[in-house]
Amino acid sequence: MASVVGIFSHSSVSVPVKDKKLLEVKLGELPSWILMRDFSPSGIFGAFQRGYYRYYNKYINVKKGSISGITMVLACYVLFSYSFSYKHLKHERLRKYH
Amino acid sequence: MNENLFASFIAPTILGLPAAVLIILLPPLLIPTSKYLINNRLITTQQWLIKLTSKQMMTMHNTKGRTWSLMLVSLIIFIATTNLLGLLPYSFTPTTQLSMNLAMAIPLWAGAVIMGFRSKIKNALAHFLPQGTPTPLIPMLVIIETISLLIQPMALAVRLTANITAGHLLMHLIGSATLAMSTINLPSTLIIFTILILLTILEIAVALIQAYVFTLLVSLYLHDNT
Numbered sequence: 001m002a003s004v005v006g007i008f009s010h011s012s013v014s015v016p017v018k019d020k021k022l023l024e025v026k027l028g029e030l031p032s033w034i035l036m037r038d039f040s041p042s043g044i045f046g047a048f049q050r051g052y053y054r055y056y057n058k059y060i061n062v063k064k065g066s067i068s069g070i071t072m073v074l075a076c077y078v079l080f081s082y083s084f085s086y087k088h089l090k091h092e093r094l095r096k097y098h
Numbered sequence: 099m100n101e102n103l104f105a106s107f108i109a110p111t112i113l114g115l116p117a118a119v120l121i122i123l124l125p126p127l128l129i130p131t132s133k134y135l136i137n138n139r140l141i142t143t144q145q146w147l148i149k150l151t152s153k154q155m156m157t158m159h160n161t162k163g164r165t166w167s168l169m170l171v172s173l174i175i176f177i178a179t180t181n182l183l184g185l186l187p188y189s190f191t192p193t194t195q196l197s198m199n200l201a202m203a204i205p206l207w208a209g210a211v212i213m214g215f216r217s218k219i220k221n222a223l224a225h226f227l228p229q230g231t232p233t234p235l236i237p238m239l240v241i242i243e244t245i246s247l248l249i250q251p252m253a254l255a256v257r258l259t260a261n262i263t264a265g266h267l268l269m270h271l272i273g274s275a276t277l278a279m280s281t282i283n284l285p286s287t288l289i290i291f292t293i294l295i296l297l298t299i300l301e302i303a304v305a306l307i308q309a310y311v312f313t314l315l316v317s318l319y320l321h322d323n324t
Contacts, residue, residue, distance in 0.1 A: 060140055060141075061130075063139070064139050065138050065139050069140065073128065074183075074186060077124065077189065078186050081187075081188040081189045084190075085188055
């Protein structure tokens with residue numbers, strides 16, 4: 001699926017735009033790439049599933065998985081919860097009188 | 099500060115939809131399953147822990163009671179992971195909501211009691227009167243025992259809610275006290291910081307213990323009724 005990129009790459013590579021991964025799409029092709037992705041519910045679910053298994057196989061499903069596999073998930077959870085409660089926390093900035 | 103103190107207990111919503119459902123669905127993602135007999139290190143430790151707790155809990159039941167083992171083991175794992183995840187900063191703990199704890203406690207208690215009344219009705223009714231009470235006291239004691247039976251699900255739910263909520267609130271308060279004192283008086287800041295560390299250790303213990311107590315009591319009700 002990866003396109004072979006030489007030093008002088010140009011747009012006549014043999015992979016169709018739809019199947020390329022995001023990092024291999026050139027900048028001019030980006031709008032057409034976004035429009036061609038599958039945004040149906042099953043498509044979105046498939047994207048989540050692929051992302052989950054990519055993380056799982058890389059960090060957890062190895063013979064000697066370390067604690068950093070879970071810690072990264074928890075750190076993301078903390079950041080996610082922070083962004084959720086930002087609206088309430090805005091009032092707690094450092095001021096002289098609350 | 100009054101508004102901020104309880105703001106962390108509000109159920110989060112995305113455009114009015116309850117995002118609490120998504121947060122409740124997070125703990126199962128942290129416990130992977132596997133189709134192999136010999137797994138990697140993480141899955142093996144988790145399976146070993148689950149086996150330890152399930153053996154510890156289910157030895158006191160007879161065959162009929164052990165049909166509940168899946169329910170009780172998943173209950174203790176759910177409550178323990180949810181409470182422990184709630185100790186992370188800025189996270190939302192679903193077990194602080196009374197609605198969720200009532201939804202967990204009432205069906206389990208009702209299931210155990212109704213099972214007892216259906217199968218062994220004499221034994222189930224015999225719980226209402228302890229042995230050897232003097233005869234004049236019997237009517238009053240039956241009423242008291244009935245009330246104590248009917249209050250069991252409420253006690254289960256409120257116990258879990260109150261413990262977790264109180265622990266979170268206390269940590270909030272002492273944390274903000276530490277921050278406030280840091281500009282005024284440094285030695286007292288260190289004292290308050292030590293208290294905060296001790297409280298955090300206590301909270302970790304409370305998270306686990308509450309899960310254990312909840313499940314133990316449900317299994318006790320089960321034992322009475324099978």
